[in-house]
Structure formats: C-alpha cells, structure tokens
Amino acid sequence: MDFYSTQIRDLVEQLSHLPGIGAKSAQRLAFHILNMPEEQVAGLSGAMLSARKNVRYCRDCCTYTDGELCPICANPKRNHRQIMVVENSRDMAAYEKTGRYDGVYHVLHGAISPMAGVGPQDIRLSELMVRLQNDVDEVIVATNKNLEGDTTATYISKLIKPLGIRVSRIASGVPAGGDLEYIDEVTLYRAFEGRTDM
Amino acid sequence: MDFYSTQIRDLVEQLSHLPGIGAKSAQRLAFHILNMPEEQVAGLSGAMLSARKNVRYCRDCCTYTDGELCPICANPKRNHRQIMVVENSRDMAAYEKTGRYDGVYHVLHGAISPMAGVGPQDIRLSELMVRLQNDVDEVIVATNKNLEGDTTATYISKLIKPLGIRVSRIASGVPAGGDLEYIDEVTLYRAFEGRTDM
Numbered sequence: 001m002d003f004y005s006t007q008i009r010d011l012v013e014q015l016s017h018l019p020g021i022g023a024k025s026a027q028r029l030a031f032h033i034l035n036m037p038e039e040q041v042a043g044l045s046g047a048m049l050s051a052r053k054n055v056r057y058c059r060d061c062c063t064y065t066d067g068e069l070c071p072i073c074a075n076p077k078r079n080h081r082q083i084m085v086v087e088n089s090r091d092m093a094a095y096e097k098t099g100r101y102d103g104v105y106h107v108l109h110g111a112i113s114p115m116a117g118v119g120p121q122d123i124r125l126s127e128l129m130v131r132l133q134n135d136v137d138e139v140i141v142a143t144n145k146n147l148e149g150d151t152t153a154t155y156i157s158k159l160i161k162p163l164g165i166r167v168s169r170i171a172s173g174v175p176a177g178g179d180l181e182y183i184d185e186v187t188l189y190r191a192f193e194g195r196t197d198m
Numbered sequence: 199m200d201f202y203s204t205q206i207r208d209l210v211e212q213l214s215h216l217p218g219i220g221a222k223s224a225q226r227l228a229f230h231i232l233n234m235p236e237e238q239v240a241g242l243s244g245a246m247l248s249a250r251k252n253v254r255y256c257r258d259c260c261t262y263t264d265g266e267l268c269p270i271c272a273n274p275k276r277n278h279r280q281i282m283v284v285e286n287s288r289d290m291a292a293y294e295k296t297g298r299y300d301g302v303y304h305v306l307h308g309a310i311s312p313m314a315g316v317g318p319q320d321i322r323l324s325e326l327m328v329r330l331q332n333d334v335d336e337v338i339v340a341t342n343k344n345l346e347g348d349t350t351a352t353y354i355s356k357l358i359k360p361l362g363i364r365v366s367r368i369a370s371g372v373p374a375g376g377d378l379e380y381i382d383e384v385t386l387y388r389a390f391e392g393r394t395d396m
Contacts, residue, residue: 002269003268003269003270003291003294004262004269004287004291005253005262005263005264005265005268005269006264007245007248007249007252007253007264008249008253008263008264010245010249011245011246011249014241014245015242017238018227018230018231019226019227019230020223020227025218027288027291028217028218028288029216029217029218030249031262031286031287032216032217033216033246033249033250034249034250034253034262036250038250038251041246041247041250042247043212044213044243044246045242045243045244045246045247046243047205047208047209047212048209048231048242048243049239049240049243050205051205051206051208051209051228051231051232052231052234052236052239054205055203055205055206055232064202064203064206064229064232065202065203065206066204066205066206067203070201071200071201071202071203072201088229089202090225090226090229092201093201093202093225096201
C-alpha cells in the first residue's frame, strides 16, 4: 500500500482489524470517512471513545450499559422474577425484538467450552447465582442450540434445580416458515420429540 | 433499540451510517469496539480524525494524500510523461497492485453522468488540462467500462487529441480465467472487436 500516504494507510490498516471488514471494505470505508463532513467524523470517533470508556456491565444482568443498571433491569414494569439466560447482549437484543418477553435477562458473556478452554468460572455464572438469592420464579436458559450452548444449559440446570427454582430451556424445532424438506435431521428429530398436543 | 443504553445506541447508530454496514453488522462492530483495549479504540478514532483533518488532494494528480504530493507523484523514478486517468483513488490502487505500470495517475473523483447531473466541471478535468501543459507523451483513460466511464472517456479524448497528445483507452474483453460461456454478450463482442494478431 505504498501508493497511499501514511495517514490513509494507517486508517485502512486500523479499519481492516475490525471483524468482518476485509482489505477492500477497509479501503472503501476509509475513503468514505475522508469524504464525510468533519463534524460527522468527530461524532463517530467520539461515540467510539466515550462508549468504550463509559460502558460497563449492568450491576444485575451483566449486559453492557453506561449506567449502573441497564434500561431493562431499571424498568419496574418488567417481571424481575423471571430471568432469561443468554450468551451475549446481541442474543438479548434478538429476544427483545420479539416484543413478547417481559421478564429480565442474564448475560453470560460466553458459553462453557472445554475445547476452547472456557470453564464455568470464565462466564458470568456466579453473578447469576447471587441474583437467585432474591425471589425468582423461573430461569429460562436461552443459550445457543449447539454443543457449547447445550453444555452450558445442562450445567446451569444442575446448579439451579437443587434451589427449588424452575429451570426451562427454549424449544428446539422447525423454524417458522421452515420447509421440512430442507431442515437437518437433528432439528427434525428434536421437533418430533418436543411435539405438543393440539 | 430501547434495550441498549444511550451510548451503545448512539455508537450502533453512527456505525450503521457507514457504507455496506447494516443494522446487524453495526451491532457486531459496536460490541467488538466495547471489547477492544482502550488504547486500540483511541488509535482507531485518532486515525479517523487525523486522516479526515490532514488528508487533501495531491497537487498534481488529485488523489488523496497527507502531503503536498502523493507518494507516486513525488517519486522521480515514475514516468511523469505517461498519465493514467482513473475515476477514484481505489481504481488507482487497483492498478498499482498489478505492479506493471510505472507512469503516474490523474484522479477525476467521479465520472460525467448527465443522468445524475454530473458534468465535466464537477470532476477534476481542468486540473488534468493544466498538467498537459508540461511534456506528456500519452494519456491512458482507465475510467470504468460503463455508460458514465465511456462518456467521460469520449469527452476527454475529444478534449486532448487536438493538443497532439496520444490518448488511449484500456482494453475491453474477456477477463483472465473467464469462461466464455458465462460472459455477457457486450463483453464478448468487444473482445472480438479488439482482437489482436498472434
């Protein structure tokens, strides 16, 4: 990239370290930024800096937030006796978008994975156990439906059941609009196993 | 996005204005930035700001650079009598990557497009004409092979030919590794028209 001057090269280089941004997109982004009004660039770079500086874990659910509590934990209208456990803040956002869940969340920031050397102490599990000392009716485990997510779910269920709190797992099955012909065998079998009476 | 706190919402919003970055990628980028070491975030935001602040057009070829001249125009080993005209700095970078061109460039920052209301005065054409007052052997027009690029090429050629300077256009044809079966008719016809003796 000797044909670019130092500062452009530096910008392209820094942008290409972001996830999902290859060499070409980094170049495109860099030139876009060079063409943006200066106050917009200042806005973007300021948003990055201040978010990185001020955002921390919510005291209760461990999601990212800039206050002590996230907007959901701070909302008295939510059902604080129902806790949905998710792997990360994006999964929480995905469930929020359904608009049908009015309980609160707990963000683990990962999943147990012996292969990757991630143990129960590496995710925010102890924080969850502390929360269970308050009145809680149900813990819904909404970790991913893969090896790590299932392992984590089993681990959590074994930990919580002795406390006499209901532990549930989100259902596995054919997705809405799914065409059976194109669904994998494991999903089909799980949908069969999890069938409900009509 | 009420479930995110203000600063995260602001960061996601700003990122989603960048080209090629949708709502989901913006979220992913935002959380990645929240997890980056603080000095890396400072590096990235500083690179944006200082590039936007210091980068300007090269005095000769009009590409983006942070000095008075870009590295290519400042290089005495390049052939300054051969000028390749491109639409933008990325196209210049693409030709530099071939490693086979040792002339210099001229960046138009656009192409003539009557449909979009872009006329000859809206691109860096007058700067090119000024350069032609020095000794120049050839102007190679490497604008895109589409309506706007071809219109611009024709316009430039009509402008320069009366000066007695050679004007050429990059070839149209089947791309390297191209399978004829999958190439469009216009390209195939142009490849036939532009055939060379073996």
